[in-house]
Structure formats: structure tokens, C-alpha cells
Amino acid sequence: MGSKFPFIERVLHNRFVRQLLASALDLVPIVVVILFFQILVIQQPIPEAGRFVAGMLLVVLGLTFFMQGLKLGLFPLGESMAHAFVRKGSLFWILVFAFALGFGATVAEPALIAVADEAARIAADDGAITASVEARKSYALGLRLTVATAVGFALIVSTIRIIRGWPLPYVIVGGYAGVGIMTIFAPPEIIGIAYDSGGVTTSTITVPLVTALGVGLSSSIPGRNPVSDGFGLLALAALMSMIFVMGYGIFA
Amino acid sequence: MNEWLHEFGNILLETLRAVSPIIGLLVLFQLLVIRKPLPHPGRILVGFLYVLLGVALFLVGLKMALFPIGDLMAQQLTAPDFLGIEPDPDRVHWYNYIWVYLFAGCIGFAAAMAEPTLIAVAVKVSEVSAGSIRALPLRLAVALGVGGGLALGTFRIVTGAPLYTYILTGYAIVAIQTVFAPKVIAGLAYDAGNVASSTVTVPIVTALGLGLAAAVPGRNPLLDGFGLIAFTCLIPIINVLGYGQIAMWLSRRNQAANND
Numbered sequence: 001m002g003s004k005f006p007f008i009e010r011v012l013h014n015r016f017v018r019q020l021l022a023s024a025l026d027l028v029p030i031v032v033v034i035l036f037f038q039i040l041v042i043q044q045p046i047p048e049a050g051r052f053v054a055g056m057l058l059v060v061l062g063l064t065f066f067m068q069g070l071k072l073g074l075f076p077l078g079e080s081m082a083h084a085f086v087r088k089g090s091l092f093w094i095l096v097f098a099f100a101l102g103f104g105a106t107v108a109e110p111a112l113i114a115v116a117d118e119a120a121r122i123a124a125d126d127g128a129i130t131a132s133v134e135a136r137k138s139y140a141l142g143l144r145l146t147v148a149t150a151v152g153f154a155l156i157v158s159t160i161r162i163i164r165g166w167p168l169p170y171v172i173v174g175g176y177a178g179v180g181i182m183t184i185f186a187p188p189e190i191i192g193i194a195y196d197s198g199g200v201t202t203s204t205i206t207v208p209l210v211t212a213l214g215v216g217l218s219s220s221i222p223g224r225n226p227v228s229d230g231f232g233l234l235a236l237a238a239l240m241s242m243i244f245v246m247g248y249g250i251f252a
Numbered sequence: 253m254n255e256w257l258h259e260f261g262n263i264l265l266e267t268l269r270a271v272s273p274i275i276g277l278l279v280l281f282q283l284l285v286i287r288k289p290l291p292h293p294g295r296i297l298v299g300f301l302y303v304l305l306g307v308a309l310f311l312v313g314l315k316m317a318l319f320p321i322g323d324l325m326a327q328q329l330t331a332p333d334f335l336g337i338e339p340d341p342d343r344v345h346w347y348n349y350i351w352v353y354l355f356a357g358c359i360g361f362a363a364a365m366a367e368p369t370l371i372a373v374a375v376k377v378s379e380v381s382a383g384s385i386r387a388l389p390l391r392l393a394v395a396l397g398v399g400g401g402l403a404l405g406t407f408r409i410v411t412g413a414p415l416y417t418y419i420l421t422g423y424a425i426v427a428i429q430t431v432f433a434p435k436v437i438a439g440l441a442y443d444a445g446n447v448a449s450s451t452v453t454v455p456i457v458t459a460l461g462l463g464l465a466a467a468v469p470g471r472n473p474l475l476d477g478f479g480l481i482a483f484t485c486l487i488p489i490i491n492v493l494g495y496g497q498i499a500m501w502l503s504r505r506n507q508a509a510n511n512d
Contacts, residue, residue: 026365026366026371027366029361029362029365029366030318030359030362030363030365030366030452032362033355033358033359033361033362034318034321034322034325034359036358037325037329037355037358037359038321038325041329041351041355042325042328042329042334044328046321047320047321047324048320051316051317052316052317052321053317054316054317055312055313055314055315055316055317055318056313056317056318057313058309058310058312058313058316058317059309059310059313059314059317059318059366060313061306061309061313062305062306062307062308062309062310062311062312062313063306063310063366063368063371064306065302065303065305065306065309066302066303066306066307066310066368066372067306067368067371067372067375068299068302068306069298069299069300069301069302069303069304069305069306070299070303070372071299071375072295072296072298072299072302073295073296073297073298073299073300073301073302073303074299074300074303075376076291076292076295076296076299077278077290077296077299077300080290080291081278081281081282081286084286084288085285085286088285088286093281093285097277097281097285100277100281101274101277104273104274104276104277105273105274107273108269108270108271108272108273109270110266110270111454168438168439168442169430169435169438172430172438172442173427173430176423176426176427179420179423180420180423183416183420191415191416191479192415192476192478192479192482193478195415195416195419195478195479195481195482196478196479196480196481196482198446198481198482198485199445199446199449199454199481199482199484199485202369202446202447202449202450203270203369203450203451204303204307204310204368204369204450204451205270205271205274205303205307206274207369207372207373207446207447207450208369208372208373208376209274211372211373211376211443212376215376215380219380225436226380227377227380227381227385227436227437227439227440228435228436228437228438228439229439230380230439231377231439231440231442231443232438232439232440232442232443233443234442234443234446234447235439235442235443235445235446235489236442237446238446238485
């Protein structure tokens with residue numbers, strides 16, 4: 001035991017340090033852009049420079065832990081669960097899991113909560129709903145549940161697509177057509193929010209899990225290729241939220 | 253230091269609350285449906301804790317360093333004094349806002365390069381494609397798309413054209429590209445924009461959009477301030493499909509050259 005430990009520790013240490021350097025490199029562009037515009041274009045000093053430096057160091061550290069954690073935990077977990085579902089061979093439970101994952105990941109998403117509140121404010125200003133606090137709250141909650149249902153539904157469709165081997169481009173281009181048709185009928189105030197709702201539902205936790213689900217499913221079903229079949233789940237989720245939110249704008 | 257710890261604790265709790273439905277779901281399905289022990293449960297638990305800690309540190313850092321200065325710069329760059337424009341809605345000229353487009357393009361590119369979700373997916377792709385799709389060029393293609401999309405989106409806010417004309421045209425371009433691009437990259441391309449519009453990009457983009465729509469005479473922040481995310485989701489798709497086409501074309505030309 002004693003002779004093994006220093007070796008393992010050194011490997012871990014090295015990996016951590018390498019990840020730390022990689023994370024620091026990832027943040028170089030944003031620091032350069034900020035310094036360039038603030039100092040050369042706007043010609044103002046950086047306010048609270050010490051805080052800026054400390055914050056950036058925390059970002060580097062956070063990114064490092066996040067990437068290490070993904071490789072250790074989130075990616076293997078998502079993939080091993082997808083493998084286990086395929087081995088179990090129950091389509092019903094895979095679909096229930098896919099829906100629950102999409103719904104659960106989206107309904108508590110902070111970015112979505114912010115957008116839903118904003119949308120409720122617009123609807124109230126517009127006179128589409130009464131301006132009372134309760135009416136706004138129920139409108140925002142309705143919108144969040146709509147987006148969460150859309151994402152869950154999209155993951156069901158994507159799971160069936162991977163299992164049946166439907167070509168992905170047909171599904172996505174079909175989704176584009178759906179967005180185009182809904183845009184004609186949706187009230188103009190909701191369109192900007194609907195289009196944005198597709199992008200805000202992809203948090204740092206959801207993206208790795210959904211990616212692992214797609215890659216895990218398509219690598220454990222014979223005849224599927226994880227690169228060409230395992231992606232596209234997030235894209236369909238975004239399109240589905242856009243369609244559902246415009247539908248919400250029409251009917252709510 | 254105390255204030256910092258307090259904020260860190262709050263954000264850690266917030267992150268925990270946002271992921272608790274997912275954790276509950278994973279545990280429930282693992283115990284009740286799959287009913288088989290996980291390989292390396294200890295390592296997965298440590299990984300989960302690392303992810304939580306990483307996200308919380310990342311958010312605290314962003315709130316300390318990036319978001320205040322991002323907001324400030326969006327305000328300064330869109331201030332009429334800085335741009336030297338008159339507050340007259342009939343005289344909105346798109347070329348008065350060149351610095352805004354340039355800033356939008358640069359910050360979009362830089363934010364996407366720092367986006368943890370994009371880094372994660374790029375690493376996964378290069379792993380499952382056995383290195384044939386490399387992580388860095390993919391990230392560059394996506395980040396250039398986010399930057400280009402943001403520049404185009406701010407241009408739209410200034411000119412006031414309807415959002416859907418741009419987005420639906422973009423979809424038509426993607427549909428045509430899909431016919432010609434290599435099949436293997438299509439799924440990845442469709443996901444690219446959504447992956448890149450996450451923790452770093454969304455708050456910066458929102459500040460820029462709302463600030464710009466408030467500053468440009470004749471624009472309504474509520475109607476015109478939204479829709480930038482739709483651009484940062486769309487243009488990366490076009491870029492990644494284009495990257496796939498170029499890569500395929502180059503490898504064919506190499507093969508042809510080798511055969512001669």
C-alpha cells in the first residue's frame with residue numbers, strides 16, 4: 001500500500017495541475033477582450049481591479065473542479081445508466097427516465113425562472129393578463145412548466161429516434177418547420193422570449209447529463225454511431241421549447 | 253472575506269437546490285428501476301461533489317469579476333455620449349454603433365471559449381470520435397459563431413428588423429447545409445449553439461441586449477432586447493456544419509493528391 005500511494009497521488013496531482021493550466025488558458029480571451037475595450041476603447045480604469053483578479057482566480061479554480069468532476073462522476077454516471085437501461089430492455093422505463101430527466105433539469109433552472117418572470121411582466125404590461133401579482137406568478141409558473149414539458153417531450157422523441165435509427169436531420173428540419181409555422185400564429189410579444197427560451201434551458205449540469213445519455217444510448221445499441229446519432233438531443237429540446245412557448249402565447 | 257464566504261454559501265445552496273431534482277431522479281431510478289450497483293460509486297460521488305463545488309466557485313467568480321464589468325462596459329459602450337449620436341429616432345444610423353458590434357463579437361467569442369459546457373462537450377466529442385473531431389478547432393468554430401451571432405444580433409437591435417426574418421433565414425441556410433455537410437457532424441452542429449449559450453454567455457448577452465435596446469432611440473427593451481440568445485444558438489450551427497464541409501473537402505483533396 002505504502003509504495004502505491006505516492007505514485008497515485010502524483011498522477012492525480014499532475015492531472016489537477018494540467019487541468020488548472022488548461023482552465024487558465026480558456027479564460028485568456030475574455031480577459032484580453034475586457035482589458036482591450038476598457039483601457040483602449042472606453043479609456044477607463046478597471047473598477048476594483050483586485051476584486052476582478054480574485055474573481056477570475058475563482059473562475060479558474062471552479063472550471064478546474066467542474067471538469068475533473070465531470071470526468072470522474074457525471075459523464076460515467078450518465079453513460080452507465082444509459083447502458084443499464086438498454087441492457088434491461090424496457091422501452092417504457094427508458095422513456096419515463098428521459099422525460100423525467102428533461103423535465104426535472106429544466107423546471108428548477110435559474111435562467112429559465114428569470115426569463116419566465118420577465119415574460120410575465122411583459123404580458124401584464126401588455127394587458128394579456130391582469131396586472132395582479134397572483135396572475136403574474138401563475139403565468140410565469142405556467143411558462144416554466146410548459147418549457148419543462150417541452151424538454152421532457154423532446155428527450156422522449158430523441159430517445160425513440162436513437163433506438164429506431166431515424167435520421168436526425170429530418171427530425172431537426174421538421175422542428176424548424178414547426179417553429180416557422182408557429183411564428184406565423186404567435187403573438188409578436190412572445191416571439192423574442194420563445195426564441196430565447198430554447199437557449200436558456202441548457203445549464204452546466206444538464207448539458208453533460210443529456211450528452212452522456214445520448215452517447216451512452218447510441219453506443220450500447222448495435223448499429224448506432226455515438227458521434228452521428230448520440231448528439232442533437234439538446235437542439236431538439238431547444239426547438240421544442242420554442243414551439244411550446246409560442247403555443248403557450250397563443251392559448252394562455 | 254466574511255461577505256465572500258456568505259455569498260459562496262448562498263450560491264452553493266442555490267446550485268444544490270437547482271440540481272436536487274436531478275440527483276433525486278438519478279438515485280430513484282438507480283435504486284428502483286435499474287437495481288444494479290453502480291461501478292465505482294465512491295468515485296462518482298466525489299465527481300458529483302467536485303462538479304457542485306466547481307459550479308459554485310465558478311459562479312461566485314463570475315459575479316465578482318465578470319458580470320459587474322460586463323454590465324458597466326455594455327452601459328459605457330451604448331451611452332449616446334460615447335457614440336456621439338443625437339437622441340433623434342429619425343437619425344439612427346447603423347454605422348454609429350460599430351464599436352458595439354465589435355465589442356459584441358469579441359465578448360461573444362471570448363465568453364464561448366470560457367463556457368464550461370462547451371469545453372465539456374468538446375472533450376466528449378473528441379473522445380467518442382477517437383480524435384477525428386478535435387476539441388480546439390470545434391470550440392473555435394463554435395466561439396466564432398457565437399461572436400458573429402452576437403454582432404449580427406446587436407446590428408438587428410439597432411436597425412430594428414423583425415427577429416424572425418433573421419432566424420428563419422438562418423434555419424433555411426442550415427437546412428440547405430445539412431444536405432451537403434458530412435452526416436457525422438450534423439448532430440453535434442445542431443447542439444453546438446445551445447451548448448455554447450450557457451453560464452457565461454447568457455448573462456453578458458442579456459445585459460448587452462437590454463442596455464442597447466434602452467439606449468437606441470425608438471427601440472423598446474421589452475420587444476427588442478430579447479432574441480440575442482437565438483442568434484448565439486443559430487450561427488454556431490452554420491459554422492460547425494461549414495467546418496465539417498471544409499474538413500471533408502480538405503481530406504478528399506489530400507486523398508486525391510496521394511492517389512496521383
